[in-house]
Structures are given as C-alpha cells and as structure tokens.
Amino acid sequence: MTLLEERMRALLRWYPRSWRDRHGEVMLATLLDDAEARGLDEPTRTDAWSIRVHGVAAHATATTAAILAALALAVLVTVVALAYVDPFAGPTVPIPPGSEAFGPISVVTLASTGLGLGVGLPLVAWSVLALVGARRAVAASALLLSAAAPVVVGVLLAAASIVTTLYPTVTVEGDGSSSASGLVPAWVLVPAILLVAACAVPLLGDALPAGVAPWLRWPLAFVLACVTGAATVGLAMTMLLPPVAVALLLVAFAGMRADRDDVRTDATWSPQLVGTLGGVALCVGVPTTIFSVVANLGMVPVDGSAMRLVTALATAGSIAIVVAGAHMVRSVVGAWAWAPAAALLVAILGACAAIVLGEARLAYAAVIVASAACAGAALAGTALLVLPRASWRLPAALATGIVAALLLSQAFAWLVPVTWIAGVPLVVAALVRARRDARASPEPAYG
Amino acid sequence: MAQRMTESTFWILASLAEGRRHGYAILRDVERMSEGAVALRVTTLYAALERIVREGLAAEDGEEVVDGRARRYYVLADAGIDALELEAAALETRAKAARGRLAARGTRTAREALA
Incomplete structure (x- = not known):
C-alpha cells in the first residue's frame, strides 16, 4: 500500500462505517486517481479537510437523528x-x-x-x-x-x-416585601x-x-x-x-x-378527515383559549358552569385531535392501531363522565391517558418497524412508550392551548397532503 | 416552474447524458465540458451523486474492478433526462433574453456614437 493510499484510507475513517461499506472503496479509487493525476504523493491540506468535513456531515442520517433525539x-x-x-x-x-x-x-x-x-x-x-x-x-x-x-x-x-x-x-416591592x-x-x-x-x-x-x-x-x-x-x-x-x-x-x-427498501409505503391517510378534525380542534381551541386568558386576567367573573363548558369544549377538541392522530398513526403503525383506538375510547368515556359529573380533573386524566397512549403506540409501533435487530424492538417499544406517557402528561397540563397548537399542524399537514395528491392525479377536465 | 437545480447537479447530469460513467470519469468530463470553470472535488462529487441517486435522477449501474481499483458506474434515469431538459430550456430562455437586450444596447450605443 502506498503512502498516498494509507493517508487516504485513514482520512476516510471520518465517514461512518455504513457509508464506507457502501461507497468507501469506490471513493478511495476516485481519490487516488485524482491525486495521481495531479502528481500528489500525499493528500493536500485542503483535500484532507474536505474529506474530514464531508465525513462528519455524512453522519447526518435519520438513524443519527433518532439516536440524538432519544x-x-x-x-x-x-x-x-x-x-x-x-x-x-x-x-x-x-x-x-x-x-x-x-x-x-x-x-x-x-x-x-x-x-x-x-x-x-x-x-x-x-x-x-x-x-x-x-x-x-x-x-x-x-x-x-x-x-x-x-x-x-x-x-x-x-x-x-x-x-x-x-x-x-x-427587587423590593412597594409594600416592603422583596423577591x-x-x-x-x-x-x-x-x-x-x-x-x-x-x-x-x-x-x-x-x-x-x-x-x-x-x-x-x-x-x-x-x-x-x-x-x-x-x-x-x-x-x-x-x-x-x-x-x-x-x-x-x-x-x-x-x-x-x-430509508428501508423492504417496507411498503402504500399506507395512507385521508387529508379530508384530518383537515376537518384539525379545523374542529382549531374552532374549539381558539375561543376557549381566549376565554381562559380573559378569565385568568380577572376581566370577567367566571362561575363553575362556565369552567365546565370550557373543559367540555377543550375535551371535545382534544378528542378531535386524538381521532386525527390515531387515523394518521394507523397508516404508519398498522397493527398497532388498536392502542390509539382504545385510548380514544378512554378519552370519550372520561369526557362524558366529566361533563355529567362536572368534574374537570376526570377530563384532564382522560385526555392525558389518551394522548400518552396514542403517542406511546406511535413511538412503539415505529420503533418496532425500524429497528434492525429483533431483540432490541420490545425494550425500545416499552421505553419509548413510557417516556412518551411521562412527557405528554407534562405537556397536557396546559390542556386548552394544546387543543389549537395541535390543530394547526394537523390542518397544515392535511392541506399539504391534499395539494400533493391533487398534483399527483390531476382532475379530469370536463367540457 | 420546476425547482432549479444546483450547479454541481447540472454538470453531473450533463456528463451522464452522454452515457454511463464512473466517478473519476465524471470529474474529468465536467472539468473538460466547463473548460476548467467547474472543478468538482471528489468529496462534493460523491455527496452530490448520493443525493442525485436518492432523488431518482440517476441510478447506479454496476461495478467493476480495473487495475485493482473499484469503479462504480452511474447512468441517467428518465427523471434525470427530464430535469436536464427543463434546466437547459430555462438556461436558454435566460441567455436569449440577456443576448437580446445586449444586442439592443449595442445598436443604441452605436447610434448614439454616430449622432
């Protein structure tokens, strides 16, 4: 092995192993051809840095993103x-x-x-x-x-x-107290x-x-x-x-x-359904959020029945989000669709109980359980589908489900804003999808 | 209008338009075609080829070992031919517009010089 080849091989180690397995030998040959044509005995400083920078950047893959996010x-x-x-x-x-x-x-x-x-x-x-x-x-x-x-x-x-x-x-307040x-x-x-x-x-x-x-x-x-x-x-x-x-x-x-070649990508979801449900969540979420802000500022007196109405509405908005989410998740996770469906049932039962009993905490609990189960199922399902080794799949599914449940129980403490914050991406996703579908299969021209 | 392509994509596709080529041949061909104006680095070439194959504009077309060195061939896909046609047409329109205006300017300055 010449000095040039040795140096080039060493530099190529900056690329991830999977990349080298696929492109390493081919790129090495091109690098050597190029260097020899220019009469070089070893790579120039600029070439070396170019290889290092591109090598590090080649680590940017969906797998790396998943590991970093985890x-x-x-x-x-x-x-x-x-x-x-x-x-x-x-x-x-x-x-x-x-x-x-x-x-x-x-x-x-x-x-x-x-x-x-x-x-x-x-x-x-x-x-x-x-x-x-x-x-x-x-x-x-x-x-x-x-x-x-x-x-x-x-x-x-x-x-x-x-x-x-x-x-x-x-800071010392006017009344002598300090914070x-x-x-x-x-x-x-x-x-x-x-x-x-x-x-x-x-x-x-x-x-x-x-x-x-x-x-x-x-x-x-x-x-x-x-x-x-x-x-x-x-x-x-x-x-x-x-x-x-x-x-x-x-x-x-x-x-x-x-990225996996062996997975069929014919799973689909309906932009009409998701768009409608996202729109419902928005229509419910925006007024209830405004009402909550106004009530919190003490601008209007709020009694128990008004708060019950807001809770019921927010719950309805959340259910719309859960249904839309479950529908979209189904297209990705297939067999795991039962988990969001069960979560949805819990949410509806909880919401009904909350409205009948006038108990806000029940509604919160129902939505927390539903969202956590939904996200958990989505994460676990996708983890099962993508992990290369079968022995990793179950632990990964369990861990991601538990983490999702923990985090969403935190996030959903602000139930009302979440209703419309989640509604916006749903509507946007539905519009983007509908537009792409329309482009892929143009309407037949009549007349 | 379709999305414009980057400089390196354009030259690589243009090089492949003549037939299947391996990485080093593309490098040399691009340099020759552009009269030395575009000198792709090997690293940039393979990053661009990876993207081009991923986007379905070109495909890998077999490997062989020549003098102990691995060569992978690439071939233009149908989508790549269409993209290159579109890009060439767009460049032609632009060049024509610029030439037209420059010619008009040339005749005007000549007229002003005479007057």
Whole structure:
C-alpha cells in the first residue's frame, strides 16, 4: 500500500462505517486517481479537510437523528424528574460572597439547569441538523458550522443561568416585601440569538429552494436565521423542549422507515378527515383559549358552569385531535392501531363522565391517558418497524412508550392551548397532503 | 416552474447524458465540458451523486474492478433526462433574453456614437 493510499484510507475513517461499506472503496479509487493525476504523493491540506468535513456531515442520517433525539429525551426527562425533587432535601451550595440570595442554593436546581441548557439544547438542535443533513441537499461545511452554534449557545445559557441562580436580582416591592429572580439577562440572550442566527445563515441560504431569486436569497436566509435563533433560545428557556424532542424522534423514525427498501409505503391517510378534525380542534381551541386568558386576567367573573363548558369544549377538541392522530398513526403503525383506538375510547368515556359529573380533573386524566397512549403506540409501533435487530424492538417499544406517557402528561397540563397548537399542524399537514395528491392525479377536465 | 437545480447537479447530469460513467470519469468530463470553470472535488462529487441517486435522477449501474481499483458506474434515469431538459430550456430562455437586450444596447450605443 502506498503512502498516498494509507493517508487516504485513514482520512476516510471520518465517514461512518455504513457509508464506507457502501461507497468507501469506490471513493478511495476516485481519490487516488485524482491525486495521481495531479502528481500528489500525499493528500493536500485542503483535500484532507474536505474529506474530514464531508465525513462528519455524512453522519447526518435519520438513524443519527433518532439516536440524538432519544439522548435528548433521556436528558430532558431527567430534568423534568429533577423538578419534582424537593430542592432543599438534597445537598446545597453555600451562598457565594456578594450574593443577595435568601437561602442556600440547591445543587439539584443548578444541575437541572446545566443539563437542560448545556446538554439537552445542543442534542435537540443536532437532531434537527441530522434530519436536515440526511437529505444531502445542503453543503457539508454549512451543516458543520450550524452544529457548532447550539453547543456554544447551550453552554453560554447554562453558565448564565447558573450565575443568575447564584447571584439573583432582588427587587423590593412597594409594600416592603422583596423577591429574587434568577432570569438570564437580556445582554446574554441577545448575543446568543445572534450567534445562532449567524451560524444558521449559510445553512438556510443553501437550503432555500433554487427557485428563490438571488437578490432575495440572502436577506431571506438572514431573516429566517434570526427567527431560528429566537426560536432556539426561546425554546431552551421553556418546558416545550421535551415535546419537541418527542416530535423529532417520531420524524426520525419515519425517516428511518422510508430509508428501508423492504417496507411498503402504500399506507395512507385521508387529508379530508384530518383537515376537518384539525379545523374542529382549531374552532374549539381558539375561543376557549381566549376565554381562559380573559378569565385568568380577572376581566370577567367566571362561575363553575362556565369552567365546565370550557373543559367540555377543550375535551371535545382534544378528542378531535386524538381521532386525527390515531387515523394518521394507523397508516404508519398498522397493527398497532388498536392502542390509539382504545385510548380514544378512554378519552370519550372520561369526557362524558366529566361533563355529567362536572368534574374537570376526570377530563384532564382522560385526555392525558389518551394522548400518552396514542403517542406511546406511535413511538412503539415505529420503533418496532425500524429497528434492525429483533431483540432490541420490545425494550425500545416499552421505553419509548413510557417516556412518551411521562412527557405528554407534562405537556397536557396546559390542556386548552394544546387543543389549537395541535390543530394547526394537523390542518397544515392535511392541506399539504391534499395539494400533493391533487398534483399527483390531476382532475379530469370536463367540457 | 420546476425547482432549479444546483450547479454541481447540472454538470453531473450533463456528463451522464452522454452515457454511463464512473466517478473519476465524471470529474474529468465536467472539468473538460466547463473548460476548467467547474472543478468538482471528489468529496462534493460523491455527496452530490448520493443525493442525485436518492432523488431518482440517476441510478447506479454496476461495478467493476480495473487495475485493482473499484469503479462504480452511474447512468441517467428518465427523471434525470427530464430535469436536464427543463434546466437547459430555462438556461436558454435566460441567455436569449440577456443576448437580446445586449444586442439592443449595442445598436443604441452605436447610434448614439454616430449622432
């Protein structure tokens, strides 16, 4: 083996093993032909970096996205679980000198902040980037640059969050009482948003359809990058990150399934049904949300019967979402369709009981069970379909189901907003699907 | 209008339009066709080929070992022929529009110079 071949083989190890098994020898031959034609004894520095960058970017596949999303979920579930730990029961750190904190600061609080922002956020962002990169439609260098931003921003936000917990801002109210807040200051948030935006510009500029006019491409990429930055930093600060990770896991599973050649993709769902149900959820969700906000602000007096009506309506909206979800899930998971159906029955029974007994908690419980079972079934079903080894399938199905149930019981604590937040993607998905179907089979022209 | 294709996709498809080719032959052919203006890297070539095959514009068409080196051949698919036709037509329209305006400008400046 010549020195050139040895060096090239070493560089090719930057590519994932599965990629090398498929393309390694062929690409090595081309690399050697090319280098010999240029009279090189060893790869140039530029060539070497090109191979490294493309090699790392080749790791971006649906499988990698699923692994990253699963890791992110594990981290975020830990953070959610830590929220239930009594912060003063565990070990604490002494108040640092110069801090105005009232009491000892819990290690659990600091650890969950650090984990969620410093580890959870980058993992979620990388999972998104792996899905984007899996299409091989963006340049490898832009993808890698974008991958650096969430790490820096995550660590930055985690550090800022820990510092503000150690040194809270104390405000004294007019009545003499004081409160301490540990919010990350704006001078940290704004640079974090701009950093994500700066790193996302090349990626978005590359990912925009080639039909976008050249003069519009970079300004549009910049605006989208700023939105991405704000969304990244905004999401990091909320408990919405776990549901995002669940959604990513589902998308990644669907991608893994689509990559497999032996799976038939004739399963389908009706955009009319999903669109109608999503629309129902929207029609119910938007007014009830507005009503809840108004009621919470104390603008209108609310009695028990009004709250019962809102709960019943929100439950009806949730049932519409569950039916639509079950219908869409059926097309993916096939035999697992019974689980969403059973969940739906529980939801309807729970909702009926809630309306008859005037008991809001029953309705909440019913919807939580239904949604968790639905998501669990979807995750478990897709996990069963895509995992290569049979021995992994059952444990994976169980684990994903349990995680989904845990997370959704958190997310569905805000029942009313969820009704329309879930309605929007359903309607959008139905419209996109209907449009694609219409393109695939144009209506016959009459007259 | 159909989505425009990227520069590297265009040149690779144009190279395959003549017949089945292996990776290194595409590289050389693109360089020759574009008169040296486009020099694809091997890494970019294989990333682009992976996407082109995934999108169904071209297909892998057998492998053979020549002088101990593996060669994989690629061949244009029907969808690739259509895409290349569309792209060529779009480029022709653009070039024609630009040429027309440049010619009009040329005659105007000539007239102004005479006046």
